[in-house]
Amino acid sequence: MKLEFSPADEAFRQEVRRFVQERLPARIQRKVELGLRLEHEDYVTWFRILEERGWITPGWPVEHGGPGWTALQRYIFDEETLLGGAPRIIASGIQMLGPVLIAFGTAEQKARYLPDIRHSNTWWAQGFSEPGAGSDLAALRTTAVLEPDGRHFVVNGHKVWTSYAQWCSMMFALVRTDPDAAKPQEGISFLLIDMASPGVQVRPIRMLEGGEDLNEVFLDNVRVPAENLVGELHKGWTCGKYLLGHERTGIAGIGSCKQQLARARRLAQLQGLDGDPLLQARLAQFEIELLALEFTALRLLSPNQGSRVPAVEASMLKVRGTELRQALYELLVDIAGPHAVPFDAELQRLEALEALDGEPPAPDGLGSLAANCLDARKLSIYGGANEVQRNLIAKAVLAA
Template sequence: MDLSFTPEEEAFRQEVRTFLAEKLPKDIAEKVKTGKSLTKDDHERWQRVLEERHWYATTWPKEAGGPGWTPVERHIFDEEMAMAHAPRIVSFGVHMLGPVLMKFGNEAQKSRYLPRILNQDDWWCQGYSEPGAGSDLASLKTRAVRDGDTYVINGQKTWTTLGQHADHIFCLVRTNPEVKPQEGISFILVDMATPGIEVRPIKLIEGGHEVNEVFFTDVRVPAENLVGEENKGWTVAKYLLTHERTGIAGVGFSNEALDRLKGLAREQRRNGKRLIDNPLFAARLSEIEIDLEAMKVTNLRLLYEAQKNGAPGPETSMMKIKGTVIRQALNDLSRRALGPAAAPFPSEDLEGNEALVAPEHAHAAASYFNNRKLSIFGGSNEIQRNILTKTVLGL
């Protein structure tokens, strides 16, 4: 297996670099680089630029309005986006729901929702996790009871990322409580403007508002919003999670973070010496870099297989585990390298000690705390190990 990029793929990489250099708004890139929160307008402004080039729906075929890229081209695009400090595409509509509708949706759902996703007319969020059903998603309790041509939904979802911006949510709901948990779940689309829906913010440990709780009280949803068959939503859910976990590994983000950390280690000094020359720090940095290089090779192998077979397999769980562990290790070492200057609120916590503040890196502690979630969401790393044990090792 030849894991080197072809001349055509390298030419594509250069095309992406040129596009990003010319079209990525500088103010948005600066926010990403310094760890500042992006507004809804920031995301939509950048995604409109991508869609003008037909580079927004990166996983969609050409006939559906996407670029029709191979898995390797998508990998190259993601790498260059991260290195250029471009915002990550908000994936709930375009990269999660879109592929689900293409595979499981009926023609009416495809014709209605896919163009609106592509044009950003709808902003979607994900209604999976509940207070008592996170990694053990099959234990969810939110009920949807059929009443004529509608479903009546009652329950609660939590950790709903960017739900404060959303006007639609796709949900897993329990439609049959009398059978095995996985066999009584359905997948349904809900307009957030429907009476009975309440969104409450969750304040995160680093001070941000990224996630929410969503409450459903007698919410009536048209039965035509059911995707696939009633009580067969677990199959839809697993398909969507496979796509979600492929991106969580974040190889491009780890590449960018490693480059940033190396530069930081050359700048920071301890006892008059550069941090990069400290044997213990250098050993820790080298260990992460070796793991990242190994993951890159594994990722390319999986991309090669996906290019042949057309879909990612259970090995995405392996990438999710290793990718998130590496990203967290990079966050941790960056925070250690900066010391007090990594404080998330330097203007308050370090008042009178401006020399300690490194504005470009001052978000390191906030990133460290926020990214503790990486090994939990999308199915915790412990759950991913169980998946690999059963599906790959056959144990």
């Protein structure tokens, strides 16, 4: 079954496809195709190409630099850029903070921060999770005390699993400003913190696949100007919920699923398994499940959809999308067979060098498969663990 789009949407799809083919640097496309680690400069290079075209902030309104696309156009853009081998837009400033500032920020905050986010001059870390406050985010203990003169907050605490903090100069964080609030979700505020402030320390966390994209952030008597408060004092939970809705919708990763399914088909052909009936049945099953997920996402994008529980739509997409992506990475390892058993860091380094030189490496990305599969284990945890998301879905549906 094939999804049908209007002629205008198909024309837009072709426009995005041509743009990726013409403007995406070959060395970046090859690294994505092989599952190799991307560096900060790779992301910034592509993001600035998108910004030049006016496409780096697809979800932002026109008055703040967005392209003015419909929800369906944003969906098509995400799909076509990923299928073309482009990096995902991972910058938290673009995907998360920008929409929050537009919705809750002051005019001064928007003027100060939004342009630098669009130009990739400032990268933002997300200071939400803490030891003991991951999926149960309302249990956070990082405190922010307003000084008597009302000019600064003094922040103390410990954030963890902070993605790409090593590349970031700023952090948006949830902090507890009223420890005596009646409910855990109350008394929390949303602050913008300069990572260069005295008392901020970033420590990398070495992951299963050898990467250090996640970090701990320690905050020791960090002074934050009071004008860096976003929204109302003690009402940061509202900002946090709004932000997490954007994050979980993106985590569904339908474009990424299609990208990896295409990779699986290429790898099967390379391994001489493209005629294996059992493997072809597995690939067909993945295609069916991915199509079902895509139909669900498109129904939710429709202005005519009438869900009884729209608040949990993002959680639904997050759960199914991340599980499917994990299963696809496991399939890639199965296809590679013994070649995927070790994680060969030296082979990955050599492949990266060859990719930069524009030469086809051999074997085709097998040295990165184990790392990709191990890295994918985090998909069902970050953005709110899938177990917790199922509880949210059940609670909302049963109460509806």
